[in-house]
Amino acid sequence: MIADTATVINALRLGGRHLPPGIPIPLFVAFSFLDLLAFAILVGGAIALRRESAWHKRLMLLGTIFVLDAALARFISVYTSWHLDPSIARDALVLLCVAIDTWRYRGLHPAFIAGGLLVFVADPFAQWVAVLPVWARFCAWLG
Numbered sequence: 001m002i003a004d005t006a007t008v009i010n011a012l013r014l015g016g017r018h019l020p021p022g023i024p025i026p027l028f029v030a031f032s033f034l035d036l037l038a039f040a041i042l043v044g045g046a047i048a049l050r051r052e053s054a055w056h057k058r059l060m061l062l063g064t065i066f067v068l069d070a071a072l073a074r075f076i077s078v079y080t081s082w083h084l085d086p087s088i089a090r091d092a093l094v095l096l097c098v099a100i101d102t103w104r105y106r107g108l109h110p111a112f113i114a115g116g117l118l119v120f121v122a123d124p125f126a127q128w129v130a131v132l133p134v135w136a137r138f139c140a141w142l143g
Helices: 003-013 026-049 052-065 071-081 087-104 110-130 133-142
Strands: none
Touching: 003 026, 003 052, 003 133, 026 110, 052 087, 052 110, 071 087, 087 110, 110 133
């Protein structure tokens, strides 16, 4: 997590082609930091519940899917002609896993409710945070 945070800060300070094109700096920083936080919550919860295998495996799956945005963006842009936001593809993968697991075990597991909600609210929350004046000042301070 420390290396990821440092990478985001260095990309912010270097600017230019080190940042994703078309994304304002406050939004990039909000997505990056809140995604790291959500990943830490999912994986930390999975580690804390490692003796509860049903919870552990579902939270680890959600944590793994959660960090696929960059890989999905590259895959979509190179191998398809789609103009699809990678977070939509990520959310679709989560829904697919939830649907398969629910069908297989004849019920929705609470780990998918808690973890799935975290996955689905992370991006809208980051978009809300990114427009706050205090966040813009924080990003300027980082840069």
